[in-house]
Structure formats: structure tokens, C-alpha cells
């Protein structure tokens with residue numbers, strides 16, 4: 042396409058973003074999900090704290106502004122992110138969202154894992170994610186599924202969609 046025919050960059054009033062992530066269960070590490078430590082005999086491996094839900098939310102936020110993905114901003118090969126608290130990744134994504142002039146409207150996630158049961162922690166998780174995103178709890182959706190027939194019992198998977206809206210202008 043010739044440069045003159047290229048559609049111009051727009052400032053849409055709303056934008057949608059999607060992210061997903063997976064991590065393998067590993068013994069000897071705490072289970073971090075949604076910024077909380079859940080009681081379980083195994084945690085999630087990976088270069089950071091393995092917080093599969095925060096990684097999916099981070100990628101959804103970055104996707105909504107057509108930004109680089111989490112692995113590009115925080116390369117797994119970089120030793121400074123080894124064992125890193127994933128809230129750092131989320132905060133950077135939120136900073137970029139704000140910089141683009143947007144605010145988070147709502148977020149919806151699905152967690153897929155064989156164990157532990159998410160139900161008893163669902164409300165604490167929603168509360169924590171709402172707090173991290175600075176949005177009301179009724180703007181945080183969270184469903185949990187078991188991986189029926191998928192053969193992924195040794196992994197935790199998270200899918201997230203996020204809606205951004207233009208931030209109110211500050212005076």
C-alpha cells in the first residue's frame with residue numbers, strides 16, 4: 042500500500058485487548074496467581090514469579106494499545122526479571138495505557154487449571170486484580186475451568202480480554 046493510502050492512526054474512544062499465557066507447575070515454588078499467593082503444593086515455573094493471570098492481563102493491556110508484548114519489554118533472557126514480581130510488568134503496561142490517553146474500563150479472564158480449586162479464592166483474586174488495575178471490583182470478571190480433555194493438567198493457563206476507554210481529560 043502506498044504511504045499516502047495508509048489509514049491514519051486514530052484515537053478510538055474504546056479499544057479492546059486480548060492476552061493469554063501458560064506456565065508449567067513446578068515443586069518448590071509458591072503459587073502466585075493474580076498477585077496473590079494461593080495455598081498449593083506446587084507453584085508455577087517461568088522466568089518471573091510465573092503469575093499466569095497477571096501476564097495475560099498485562100499482554101491484554103499492551104495489545105489494546107497495539108504495544109510490544111510482555112516478552113519484548115521484559116525478555117525472559119534478562120536475568121533481572123528472574124523471580125520478578127509480576128505486578129511490575131502490570132504497572133508498566135498500565136503506565137503505557139495511561140500514556141496513550143486511555144483508562145481500563147473492565148477486564149474479563151478465564152483461568153484453566155486442574156488444581157487447586159479457584160472458587161474459594163475467586164473473590165480475593167477479583168479484589169486484588171481490581172486493586173492492581175485501580176478499577177471497581179464489579180469491573181473484574183474471573184472464571185475458572187478445569188482442562189477437560191486438554192491434557193494440560195500440569196499447566197495453568199489464563200485468557201484475558203480488556204476494554205479501554207479514553208481517559209477523562211485532566212484540567
Ligand SMILES: [Zn+2]
Pocket residue numbers: 062063064087091092093096
Ligand atoms: Zn507468563
